[in-house]
Amino acid sequence: xxxxxxxxxxxxxxxxxxxxxxxxxxxxxxxxxxxxxxxxxxxxxxxxxxxxxxxxxxxxxxxxxxxxxxxxxxxxxxxxxxxxxxxxxxxxxxxxxxxxxxxxxxxxxxxxxxxxxxxxxxxxxxxxxxxxxxxxxxxxxxxxxxxxxxxxxxxxxxxxxxxxxxxxxxxxxxxxxxxxxxxxxxxxxxxxxxxxxxxxxxxxxxxxxxxxxxxxxxxxxxxxxxxxxxxxxxxxxxxxxxxxxxxxxxxxxxxxxxxxxxxxxxxxxxxxxxxxxxxxxxxxxxxxxxxxxxxxxxxxxxxxxxxxxxxxxxxxxxxxxxxxxxxxxxxxxxxxxxxxxxxxxxxxxxxxxxxxxxxxxxxxxxxxxxxxxxxxxxxxxxxxxxxxxxxxxxxxxxxxxxxxxxxxxxxxxxxxxxxxxxxxxxxxxxxxxxxxxxxxxxxxxxxxxxxxxxxxxxxxxxxxxxxxxxxxxxxxxxxxxxxxxxxxx
Amino acid sequence: xxxxxxxxxxxxxxxxxxxxxxxxxxxxxxxxxxxxxxxxxxxxxxxxxxxxxxxxxxxxxxxxxxxxxxxxxxxxxxxxxxxxxxxxxxxxxxxxxxxxxxxx
Numbered sequence: 001x002x003x004x005x006x007x008x009x010x011x012x013x014x015x016x017x018x019x020x021x022x023x024x025x026x027x028x029x030x031x032x033x034x035x036x037x038x039x040x041x042x043x044x045x046x047x048x049x050x051x052x053x054x055x056x057x058x059x060x061x062x063x064x065x066x067x068x069x070x071x072x073x074x075x076x077x078x079x080x081x082x083x084x085x086x087x088x089x090x091x092x093x094x095x096x097x098x099x100x101x102x103x104x105x106x107x108x109x110x111x112x113x114x115x116x117x118x119x120x121x122x123x124x125x126x127x128x129x130x131x132x133x134x135x136x137x138x139x140x141x142x143x144x145x146x147x148x149x150x151x152x153x154x155x156x157x158x159x160x161x162x163x164x165x166x167x168x169x170x171x172x173x174x175x176x177x178x179x180x181x182x183x184x185x186x187x188x189x190x191x192x193x194x195x196x197x198x199x200x201x202x203x204x205x206x207x208x209x210x211x212x213x214x215x216x217x218x219x220x221x222x223x224x225x226x227x228x229x230x231x232x233x234x235x236x237x238x239x240x241x242x243x244x245x246x247x248x249x250x251x252x253x254x255x256x257x258x259x260x261x262x263x264x265x266x267x268x269x270x271x272x273x274x275x276x277x278x279x280x281x282x283x284x285x286x287x288x289x290x291x292x293x294x295x296x297x298x299x300x301x302x303x304x305x306x307x308x309x310x311x312x313x314x315x316x317x318x319x320x321x322x323x324x325x326x327x328x329x330x331x332x333x334x335x336x337x338x339x340x341x342x343x344x345x346x347x348x349x350x351x352x353x354x355x356x357x358x359x360x361x362x363x364x365x366x367x368x369x370x371x372x373x374x375x376x377x378x379x380x381x382x383x384x385x386x387x388x389x390x391x392x393x394x395x396x397x398x399x400x401x402x403x404x405x406x407x408x409x410x411x412x413x414x415x416x417x418x419x420x421x422x423x424x425x426x427x428x429x430x431x432x433x434x435x436x437x438x439x440x441x442x443x444x445x446x447x448x449x450x451x452x453x454x455x456x457x458x459x460x461x462x463x464x465x466x467x468x469x470x471x472x473x474x475x476x477x478x479x480x481x482x483x484x485x486x487x488x489x
Numbered sequence: 490x491x492x493x494x495x496x497x498x499x500x501x502x503x504x505x506x507x508x509x510x511x512x513x514x515x516x517x518x519x520x521x522x523x524x525x526x527x528x529x530x531x532x533x534x535x536x537x538x539x540x541x542x543x544x545x546x547x548x549x550x551x552x553x554x555x556x557x558x559x560x561x562x563x564x565x566x567x568x569x570x571x572x573x574x575x576x577x578x579x580x581x582x583x584x585x586x587x588x589x590x591x592x593x
Contacts, residue, residue: 100571193551207550233559237552305534316511323512325586330577339589341512349514354522357513361504361523362530364511374538375531380547382537387548420529436551461551 003163003489004028007072007220010166011113014071017061021071021115025054028073028117031164031489038487039140039162041155043078044086044119053115068227070113075159075168078119079126080106080211081200085116089202090134091124093328093351103200104235105169105211105228112227117165120155124353125319126171126204128152129179129425132416133355140412141184142485143451147409150180156214157184163489167224168214173204174307175404175429177212178441182404182454185443185483187471188214189221192461193436194239196225197232205314206237208307208433216481218442218472222246225464241462249465254473255289257466260397262297269427270406277445277453278403281474285401288473295393295400299385300431306386307430308423309366309379315356316363322351358419387435394460399470402428404441404454428456438464442471443480452480498532499524 004010013019029047036042050073057064057071064070076082079089081099088094102110110116123133131139131154139154141147142162149158153170157180160168170177172190181188189212196211203209213224226246232238259282266278282292324330324347331346333339352360366375393400405425415422432439437458444455455474459467475481504524508515515523573579578587 097575100567100574237550299540302537302540305537308530309534309537320512324577325588326572327575328577333589340591342514343589344512345508345514348512349516352513354519357515357519358523358526360511360513361507362527365507365527365531368507368510375534377547378537378540378542379534380549381542381545382540383548384545385540385542419526420533423530434548 003031003484004073004166006217007069007166007215007223010072011068011070015065021054021057022051024071025050025073025115025117028165032118035162035164035487035489038145039142039158040137041120041139041158041162041164042075042118043088043090043121043136043155046085046116046118049085050115050117057113057115064113067113068223069109072114072167073117073165074109074114075118075120075156075165076106076116077122077153077156077168077170079122079171079202080169081202082106082116082119085119087119087202089125090122090136091351091353091356092135093322095329097327099200101200104197104232106200108228109169114167120153120159120168122155123152124356125202126152126173126176127315127355127359129175129422130415131155131180132412133353135353138412141409142487143185144409145487147411147451148183150183150409152176153214154180157181157186157188160184160186160214160216161485162487163484166216166220169211170214171201171209171211172433173208173311174433175426177214178404178429178439178454178456179426181214181441183409183452185452185480185485186214186216187218187221187440187442188212189225189440189464190432190438191225191229191464192239192438194237195229195438195462195464197235197238199232199234203318205311206318207314208311210433218468218475219247219250221440222250222468222472244465246465246468249469250472251469252473252476253289254285254470257290257399257470258397259285259290259292259470260295260393260400261292262295262300262393262400262402265297265300266402270403271408273447274403274406274408274453278401278455281444281455281478282401284477285470285474288477290470293397295397297389297393297431299382299389302382303386303431303434304423304427306379306382307426307434308362309375310383310434312359312363313367313376314363316360316367319356319360323347355419383434386431390435390437398459398466400458402456404428404456408447408451408453432458437461438467440467440471442475444478445480446483498528
């Protein structure tokens with residue numbers, strides 16, 4: 001493959017002077033020009049801003065060369081604020097929104113020498129599992145253009161899989177980093193809740209949202225996490241735990257790691273090729289020094305309804321801010337009567353797409369008087385039981401392994417008419433968000449039709465180091481990252 | 490209070506009532522669509538009601554290590570012009586967001 005290369009290759013080549021940041025940046029835009037008309041991974045390309053910044057880094061290489069991401073082009077999901085760069089969350093509501101500040105994760109990448117090359121397409125306000133809910137049209141999967149890339153961080157996953165950038169940021173509320181990473185054959189990491197500041201992330205479900213990296217290689221995800229993690233005074237839920245050097249945790253083996261496999265859950269409903277790929281991957285880990293133990297997650301089957309009750313409740317509250325007053329678009333109102341309330345309702349009708357409206361409606365209902373206890377409170381109680389299941393599993397195991405998704409990437413339009421069918425595909429990813437746990441998806445095979453399959457490894461709170469170590473050990477043996485999709489730069 | 494007794498299977502009037510709470514103007518086809526889809530989703534979600542949660546506390550968030558207060562110090566805040574720059578109807582000279590008339 002040519003493509004972007006890895007973060008470390010690019011960083012080292014700029015640090016040593018072998019390549020200029022400007023050259024790397026220009027070749028990134030050449031790949032965007034060549035590939036993005038077919039993929040539609042980008043909502044906005046920040047060409048001039050990026051080239052200026054690359055030239056500035058080249059002029060002052062002595063200052064930048066020790067930075068961990070010097071000259072590395074990155075793509076940023078379009079629900080993360082970028083100062084002076086349009087940030088739409090793939091919604092008509094924010095078609096012309098230009099944030100006056102940077103998300104902390106973006107600011108940290110840039111302080112480490114990274115160069116933002118564009119904002120990636122996603123499901124509107126990160127609500128979706130296929131990227132079909134973007135107001136700007138869907139992203140295509142680089143492995144098969146008639147298939148979805150996954151969602152909601154579909155543009156970020158497609159950009160990395162196609163070799164456009166070695167790193168993209170996504171956000172993950174119920175699987176939105178891990179599932180598109182699995183469908184596009186790359187690595188996606190959702191850190192522990194609070195590990196990465198959410199400041200500047202357009203809020204969807206605040207108790208579940210977390211920002212994380214999408215990369216080709218596990219080591220690159222470890223490096224990116226080391227840069228973006230850590231406490232932030234601007235996010236009261238960000239954790240003060242010290243940030244380890246995650247790269248240093250990659251020993252190349254899985255010795256001593258106890259891998260818990262929830263067989264009842266996994267056997268319950270995955271495509272045959274997905275189940276077979278997981279079994280083979282577990283064999284590789286055993287050969288690398290890990291042991292397998294059975295674990296049970298008895299409430300995992302309730303994770304989907306719990307997730308869709310909790311997440312929509314939080315979304316209905318968070319999205320109340322889009323009312324046509326302080327930012328975003330405003331619909332014309334015909335005056336008379338209650339002109340203000342009519343303006344709100346019309347603005348929201350015109351600004352939001354169908355899935356966002358559906359979730360606001362569902363969330364409003366489950367929070368409303370008379371139904372709160374039966375749905376929202378009940379879901380929060382079962383959320384506690386799901387956390388306890390993991391506590392028990394982690395008494396016996398260090399990592400829990402399962403497929404990231406029960407299927408490979410499906411065709412555009414295949415599930416679009418049936419939201420419930422779409423939601424059921426999130427069965428393996430939502431519980432990590434409900435329990436706040438870190439989880440990574442790493443490529444573990446291809447279907448007979450040539451579509452990527454992902455393995456998900458979930459760890460204890462704060463223990464990104466162990467899932468990264470096990471994923472890296474697996475990746476070194478399995479080498480699926482060497483496979484490139486047909487659409488690749 | 491929404492005046493309907495059955496939790497699933499929505500009528501158009503019930504969808505209208507939820508939309509009013511959510512400040513969403515729905516057209517006729519959306520009302521029909523959401524009546525059906527919200528009913529389907531909630532029917533599925535009713536399975537959580539079968540789970541025994543007696544004495545189980547709710548989890549509203551994963552709060553870990555947030556036990557320290559920060560010092561209460563003045564920090565720079567967003568510039569007023571920047572804060573107003575994205576407003577669909579801002580009045581930067583007055584430092585205000587304008588809305589449709591609400592009084593008389």
